[in-house]
Amino acid sequence: MLKDKIEKYLLSVQKPSRYIGGECGSVIKDKSKVDVRFAFCFPDSYDIGMSHLGMKILYSLINERENYWCERVFAPWEDFEAIMRENDIPLYALESLDPVKEFDFVGFTMQYELSYTNVLNMLDLAGIPVWAKDRGEELSPIVVAGGPCVCNPEPLADFFDIIILGEGEEVNLEIMDLYHEFKRKGAKRSEFLRAVSQIKGAYVPSLYDVEYNADNTVKAVVPKGNAPAVVTKRYIKDMDSVYYPENFVVPFTDIVHNRVSVEVLRGCIRGCRFCQAGFIYRPFREKSTLNICKQSKVLCENTGYDELSLCSLSTSDHSDINNMLSNLIDYTEGEHINLALPSLRIDNFSEELLEKVKKVRKSGLTFAPEAGTQRLRDVINKNVTEEEIMNTCRIAFEGGYSTVKLYFMMGLPTETDEDIVGIAELAQRIVDMYYTIENRPKGRGVQVSISTATFVPKPFTPFQFEAQDTKEEIERKQKLLIDSIKTKKIKVSWHNSDVSLLEAVLAKGDRRLSEVIFAAWKKGCKFDSWGEHFKFDKWVEAFEECGISPAFYAHRFREYDEILPWDHINYYVSKNFLINEDKTARMAKTTPNCRQKCSACGVVKETGVRCFD
Amino acid sequence: MIKVRTVFRKTGRAKYISHLDLNRFMLRAFRRTGLPIWYTEGYNPHPYIAFALALSLGYESDCEIMDFNLNSEVDFDEIVSKLNAVMPEGIEFISAFAPVNKITAIARSEFSVKMFCDDTQKLMKDFSDFLQRDSIIVEKKTKKGMSEIDLKPSVETSELVCDDSCVSFNVILPAGTQTNYNPSLLIDAFKNVINYPIDMVKICRNSIISDNGEKFL
Numbered sequence: 114m115l116k117d118k119i120e121k122y123l124l125s126v127q128k129p130s131r132y133i134g135g136e137c138g139s140v141i142k143d144k145s146k147v148d149v150r151f152a153f154c155f156p157d158s159y160d161i162g163m164s165h166l167g168m169k170i171l172y173s174l175i176n177e178r179e180n181y182w183c184e185r186v187f188a189p190w191e192d193f194e195a196i197m198r199e200n201d202i203p204l205y206a207l208e209s210l211d212p213v214k215e216f217d218f219v220g221f222t223m224q225y226e227l228s229y230t231n232v233l234n235m236l237d238l239a240g241i242p243v244w245a246k247d248r249g250e251e252l253s254p255i256v257v258a259g260g261p262c263v264c265n266p267e268p269l270a271d272f273f274d275i276i277i278l279g280e281g282e283e284v285n286l287e288i289m290d291l292y293h294e295f296k297r298k299g300a301k302r303s304e305f306l307r308a309v310s311q312i313k314g315a316y317v318p319s320l321y322d323v324e325y326n327a328d329n330t331v332k333a334v335v336p337k338g339n340a341p342a343v344v345t346k347r348y349i350k351d352m353d354s355v356y357y358p359e360n361f362v363v364p365f366t367d368i369v370h371n372r373v374s375v376e377v378l379r380g381c382i383r384g385c386r387f388c389q390a391g392f393i394y395r396p397f398r399e400k401s402t403l404n405i406c407k408q409s410k411v412l413c414e415n416t417g418y419d420e421l422s423l424c425s426l427s428t429s430d431h432s433d434i435n436n437m438l439s440n441l442i443d444y445t446e447g448e449h450i451n452l453a454l455p456s457l458r459i460d461n462f463s464e465e466l467l468e469k470v471k472k473v474r475k476s477g478l479t480f481a482p483e484a485g486t487q488r489l490r491d492v493i494n495k496n497v498t499e500e501e502i503m504n505t506c507r508i509a510f511e512g513g514y515s516t517v518k519l520y521f522m523m524g525l526p527t528e529t530d531e532d533i534v535g536i537a538e539l540a541q542r543i544v545d546m547y548y549t550i551e552n553r554p555k556g557r558g559v560q561v562s563i564s565t566a567t568f569v570p571k572p573f574t575p576f577q578f579e580a581q582d583t584k585e586e587i588e589r590k591q592k593l594l595i596d597s598i599k600t601k602k603i604k605v606s607w608h609n610s611d612v613s614l615l616e617a618v619l620a621k622g623d624r625r626l627s628e629v630i631f632a633a634w635k636k637g638c639k640f641d642s643w644g645e646h647f648k649f650d651k652w653v654e655a656f657e658e659c660g661i662s663p664a665f666y667a668h669r670f671r672e673y674d675e676i677l678p679w680d681h682i683n684y685y686v687s688k689n690f691l692i693n694e695d696k697t698a699r700m701a702k703t704t705p706n707c708r709q710k711c712s713a714c715g716v717v718k719e720t721g722v723r724c725f726d
Numbered sequence: 727m728i729k730v731r732t733v734f735r736k737t738g739r740a741k742y743i744s745h746l747d748l749n750r751f752m753l754r755a756f757r758r759t760g761l762p763i764w765y766t767e768g769y770n771p772h773p774y775i776a777f778a779l780a781l782s783l784g785y786e787s788d789c790e791i792m793d794f795n796l797n798s799e800v801d802f803d804e805i806v807s808k809l810n811a812v813m814p815e816g817i818e819f820i821s822a823f824a825p826v827n828k829i830t831a832i833a834r835s836e837f838s839v840k841m842f843c844d845d846t847q848k849l850m851k852d853f854s855d856f857l858q859r860d861s862i863i864v865e866k867k868t869k870k871g872m873s874e875i876d877l878k879p880s881v882e883t884s885e886l887v888c889d890d891s892c893v894s895f896n897v898i899l900p901a902g903t904q905t906n907y908n909p910s911l912l913i914d915a916f917k918n919v920i921n922y923p924i925d926m927v928k929i930c931r932n933s934i935i936s937d938n939g940e941k942f943l
């Protein structure tokens with residue numbers, strides 16, 4: 114039995130409890146009574162994957178169906194992987210400890226580009242061919258993917274049988290139902306895949322041929338048979354009737370976010386032009402306060418967690434935020450539960466709520482102006498003014514904080530040296546303001562931390578056309594920023610720009626990238642998002658061997674009439690709207706948020722209902 | 727405030743829960759039982775729970791002890807069933823009662839040990855020779871760093887039994903607030919003197935013994 118084999122080695126690896134399952138809340142079924150088995154794979158370590166909310170939702174959703182069984186799978190850390198490979202232990206799922214290869218579905222959630230190599234590694238550990246074309250005609254396992262990264266599915270297209278676009282609550286079950294039917298008929302894989310391509314939201318990459326122009330841009334994406342020419346994402350209409358779990362799997366080991374998370378809304382009204390999530394999750398939909406409070410209470414009771422967090426792109430935009438927070442704070446205080454509040458726009462809070470919030474907020478203050486000058490903030494449509502930044506910091510300082518962390522991006526479209534110097538100046542003004550406050554924390558100096566990331570242009574944003582700065586340019590700007598800082602009270606840190614380059618290439622790539630991902634994985638790349646594992650030199654070799662230039666994907670402005678690798682994918686936001694937004698950005702003009710005024714992004718055309726009354 | 731002592735088993739998958747994780751897990755579990763657990767007072771109130779002995783990662787046990795306080799009286803059987811209702815596979819409460827013996831009275835623990843390997847006859851002979859040595863020097867981590875100790879005077883083993891798959895025996899070792907020796911210390915020392923591998927070792931705590939030589943429970 115696989116279990117005995119696993120146990121033989123478990124005590125020689127770090128944190129063995131992540132490899133054996135058995136946590137409270139995990140679902141065990143009798144497999145003889147189950148028709149369809151789904152291995153939900155998170156392509157990163159247990160500690161990261163178990164913090165992920167989407168997985169919890171889909172896990173419970175599938176398990177609600179008596180005859181379907183969803184189990185969890187994570188990437189084993191290198192110590193255990195070595196043991197697995199040495200002793201022929203295949204990748205297995207944590208509930209049954211059965212090999213993943215025996216499952217009907219093997220599904221991956223793609224949350225960040227730097228997890229792509231882990232998918233290949235996990236398939237390989239499972240003994241499943243990494244290339245979809247090598248999986249033959251046997252029906253199972255069907256390898257599927259979902260998650261935000263697959264809005265441009267092309268770099269991963271050749272590894273997956275089905276790619277699920279948009280929100281999974283409905284379409285996952287539809288696909289499993291169809292599969293169940295085909296399994297009973299004893300159908301072949303290709304028959305099922307052809308049929309599944311007719312389900313809205315299910316993209317079957319093998320049913321499309323991609324043609325290229327001489328200049329390497331995409332010429333056409335041609336569907337085969339009756340596969341739809343454009344594949345459209347799925348979304349959930351009503352957040353109050355959509356399924357939400359009443360229990361979570363509660364890990365024994367401490368993981369990144371070990372707490373109850375309740376989703377309060379989906380989508381975002383803001384339209385920051387660099388933010389992919391802000392566009393691909395449209396339209397904006399919220400849960401009622403009543404439901405949020407009910408779900409929070411049920412989950413806290415069932416899991417026993419003593420921490421609750423609210424999950425969304427922008428919780429402060431909930432139309433009933435004051436009332437909601439007030440209720441939740443009252444509940445959590447009474448139950449010894451810590452309410453973890455995300456970064457909130459506190460400018461529209463009542464005095465009374467602010468007092469309450471201050472009481473429960475323990476972590477430091479973070480703020481994301483993203484750009485150093487008002488002009489550049491207008492370019493990216495980050496609707497926050499210097500006055501608001503100052504005000505928020507002032508309130509925080511008066512409330513006893515003496516450190517703030519500010520997030521910025523570098524290499525934004527139209528950025529000049531003035532904008533970079535502007536970051537340092539803004540930080541300096543915050544420092545100066547601190548010393549004008551009379552009741553500032555006594556005996557403590559102020560500390561302003563600046564964290565900068567290299568801008569990564571992403572599909573389905575107005576900046577999808579834009580080029581990323583080269584490494585040389587970013588390094589020059591980093592130096593300029595350092596030189597502009599005049600005090601030790603301001604500290605600067607940045608992300609590795611090689612990482613950002615790779616993210617841009619994988620985010621905006623086409624199908625030819627799959628060869629590169631494969632080559633990089635063969636050279637030993639995995640866990641790329643873990644600094645100590647990131648091997649950029651191996652990636653560079655992989656690009657060279659495949660004859661693919663990263664600069665072509667990352668550093669090139671794409672003309673508005675170029676066919677983009679993801680143009681046959683419909684995420685509701687129209688290309689015309691994105692073109693207009695990019696043009697507006699270049700004029701440093703802002704676009705009002707969805708609540709103020711609808712900008713006709715294309716969502717209403719698809720949903721048929723107005724986003725706001 | 728009512729003091730409660732509980733005894734639970736930790737077996738199967740649950741043996742991979744570390745002591746620290748178990749502590750955290752129990753705090754969460756109490757929230758789900760609805761039992762009127764007593765919280766410490768002060769700036770950061772938290773439920774008060776205490777384990778008599780730590781159990782090494784990977785060990786099973788039939789007799790783990792957890793003490794806690796309740797704000798009001800609850801029937802002991804009900805405490806057991808409420809706790810069991812929220813336990814994962816492998817943790818099972820056996821009893822709850824008002825504590826009589828002090829935790830500090832714990833002096834030793836008895837473990838059953840099973841060593842698996844191909845040639846169990848040879849393993850038994852080698853281990854038996856090993857136990858006959860005048861001294862069994864092992865390295866042990868202490869607060870001051872690594873130090874050498876002689877296990878020999880503190881080890882009490884039962885007769886060795888051997889079948890096709892494993893060699894088994896019981897061993898009694900010091901346990902408690904002062905000195906804690908694990909069977910792994912003994913087995914690791916043995917592994918150092920043989921030149922073949924032991925496939926797997928299974929260890930389970932069977933009982934806890936007081937300083938007066940009687941069973942603690």
Ligand code: SF4
Nearest residue numbers: 707711712714716724
């Ligand atoms: S249709 Fe209008 S309101 Fe709806 S998401 Fe698009 S811009 Fe916003």
